[in-house]
Amino acid sequence: MAAATITVPPNEMPLAPSYRGKVGMWCLITAESAIFSIFVVAYLYYAGKSISGPTPAQVLDVPWFNSICLFSSSLTILIAEKALHQGQVKKFGLFWFLTIALGVIFLIGTGREWYGLIYHDGLTISSSLFGTTFYSLVGLHAFHVIVGATGLTIILILTLFGAVKQEHSAKVSVFAMYWHFVDAIWVVVLSVVYFIAR
């Protein structure tokens, strides 16, 4: 049996647990991207093919404010991540809270947009192909925002109880990746729904 040890070059060593978290999250992002892609394909395929009902140009206004809020939340979460990495738990908590608040504002804005579309413009999920594909795609995204915001809130509560510390910054960053992903999806949805196919 072997006597002396072999030195193994560093890049051949098994990768650390936090790296595992990142790889795992990338895998999840891959799978989720596949799901979203299909909804985007359906949206584009059916663009202009509705038999009746209002058209996108007639009823859709670009949600500037909402989008800016959501995109800013990626910035605030990045600041929060960096703060925690440096051990500034209070700053982390503050910016984390801001992220959640911006996400919630986005959701409220989406809700208001839908209220207008349903009750003033008569666009529902069953009224036409446009309605079906619009509410499905935007709704699927909103659902992911809700899930993300819920996760963020749980982490916030844990922070308030003092359970989140500097050593957890890698794990928190993995969760933040999910939030960045949700934002990236909004870039795609915004472009497709409010610009390309309007």
Added chain:
Amino acid sequence: MSICAVIFLVVFSLIVYAAVKYRKRPSDDDCEPPQIYGSNQVELAWTVIPILIVVVLFLASARVIHAVEDAKFPANAIEVTATGHQFWWEFEYPKYGFVTANELHVPVSPIGTSLPTHIMLLSADTDHSFWVPQLAGKTDLIPNRRNEMWVEPHEVGTYVGQCAQYCGTQHAKMLLTVVVQSQDDFDHWVQDQKSPAVVSAQVAEGRKVFETNACMSCHTIAGTPANGRFGPDLTHLMSRGTIAAGAATNTKENLRLWVQSPDAIKPGCLMPAMQLNDKDVDVLVDYLMSLH
């Protein structure tokens, strides 16, 4: 197919050869055979040759695909619009102005000339597929989509096919009959189909049963008030060899059974049992048998 047969023979014999020749024999010592890790030349060879075979197969297929799908039709091509229903076939001949069901008649295309039949494929409900193996490959009938195909048979005869895309409970009994006829016979058939339904005073009672029950809301009989589109056109029912899309031969007993209890012939089909008393069924069947 022959290319595949050759490939199979070559590779299979190699496998068998290796499996037999390189067996461990009882007389063998226990040392390991030469540990070969690979060979770039061999790998190259058995990459390049399959690529060439694949290219040949692709080119051959592409030629046939183009010839079939992008064919141009002469002006005298026969035009048929086939609409798939659960579980029967509707055939309309727009140039001649009549509709029939389940049995498609086409003229033969004599060798040397070109007389194809061009078939538009639509569907009234779910997906179906038109497949008569001896005449052509299958093409699907998909709702909200216009597909097309053509046949150009060179031999007179009767060809059987059936629906080839699962469409529901009675997908199995959605048969197709294609009757390829000489030009004269075909013209004769067209004339018959164009004429309105035979009117006969002897079956007036049966006709009354037909027209006072729900029959006419599903079926059409040309020249009468019956103009339903849900079920097959019955104007020339007796010109067909089978009923219920090939599920039974077109005889008096089968017609009677069909009207009384469709589920006995084709369980799960969409024709309801008409709940008629025996006398009504009898006169109704007499009426149906008059529709030549």
Added chain:
Amino acid sequence: MADAQPILPPMVISAERENSRPLVQVLHSWMVTVDHKKLGLMYFMYGIVFLVIGGIEASIMRAQLAVANNHLVSPETFNRLFTMHGTTMIFFAAMPIVFGFANYLMPLMIGARDMAFPRLNAWSFWMSALGGLILYFSFIGGFGLYGAGSAPDVGWFAYAPLTAPAFSVGHSTDYWIIGILVSGFGSIGTALNVLTTIICMRCPGMTPKRMPLFAWMNGLMAFLVLVALGPLTAAQIMLLIDRYLGGHFFDTQAGGSAVIWMHFFWIFGHPEVYILVMPAFAIISEVIPVFSRKPIFGYSIMVAATLAIGFISLGVWAHHMFTIGMTSYANAFFVASTAAIAVPTGIKIFNWLGTMWGGKIRYTVAMMFCVGFLCQFLIAGLTGIMLSAAPFDWQLGNSYFVVAHFHYVILGGIVMAVFAGVYYWYPKVTGKLLNETLGKWHFWLFVIGFHLTFDFMHIPGLMGMPRRIYTYDASRGWEMWNVIVSIGVVFQALGILFWVINLVWTHYKGADAGPDPWDAWTLEWHTTSPPPEYNFAELPVIRSRRPLWDLKHPEDPDWKYE
């Protein structure tokens, strides 16, 4: 040179004896386990149970089709049977078996203690299990046990608009959707775990180029799951929206498209079959070298071919749609991509052949199944090439020729590889050797039955018999062939019976296997049989693809040649 040896830890004999604990405790430990080995076994056993159930469904269908105009089962029941058979076999038999192998073996083979996310592993298993239970609840939900209850009857690919509320009344289609949707989440979880484990948790010294092919191929399988399951999930959510919220994704009456369902489904469906076959390739790539006593021929090319197959497989889906009336250009494209995938697949067959060539082949039952796999997969691939030519497919698509083709791949290929894997690794998992005589009975009965059924099944297809028909008229001339096909089922069932007898007999009376009964070379053979819960006391450090070869042959180690 002693200082260049791999470091393999001494094996620890586990002192734990589970038999002495009360049954309740044992069952509880299985229910709450996060150990990849226990989860792998549960996946495997779950898959086997559904394999048998799916087999019973198939047997009833074959009995119905053996006689023209038969009345053994009603058309409604038959339609539910073929839907459930297909759905069960793909999602609840084949996928769990594949995940079971990956789960149990892959961490051992890369020198890891467990998967990257053990709790996610457990969650994924139970989600998959739940999906199967939901689907099978459909047999008793709805109308009760009469006529196969409310089981789905729309075919395993559930084409629109047959699945629309207008044509699919009641909840049978919903069972199909939800059962698969739920288990799909489990599959994505497992795939995530497998891929992360392979990327992050290889033991020191195991660069990707020294990883066993089993790990490469299962890694690709995991990647395909991540990319391909999404489209199915998306399409099923869309179908639910159509059925319950009045959506029009596939509602042809409102301008929706039936074809787009086909695209979405097959964008999932084609990679799915590669998800099933890759792990079979993985097993074959491990078993053939050991029993040929040579390393795998052309390791790097095998890796390249694997990756090529994975990526090309994402671009061939519409060869399932040649008959729907796509343009000649679209059809030609898919002919090209489908034919192209034959090249790396053929390369693999040649490499396996090259491994056997010049070796000293030991015909254990596992190796017999491998040789059977090679011959049968070759034929399956060739009928696939035939079908890839669209004009050929226009005649033979949706006929029994296609049914014969894909069963050739699945039963003649994948299941044979699974049997080989079981005979090869059973000693590692249980510490006992399966009986070779019973194994040979299993092999020959199964192979005879397989060929009776699936060789002859091509013929009715060539004669014009479409799929999914519950009966046919005697005048079509198909009956004789259907009888032969149905008789083959008996032999296959007997073969499986011998297998089960073998498994049970060995449990009580099998010979002890020891840690390395086959004189093999990968890391799983350097621990006890069965392995302790922690797999390895110390993580191994390796220098080549065959660390145990290096250990056994210090004068001629692999790393000198790699």
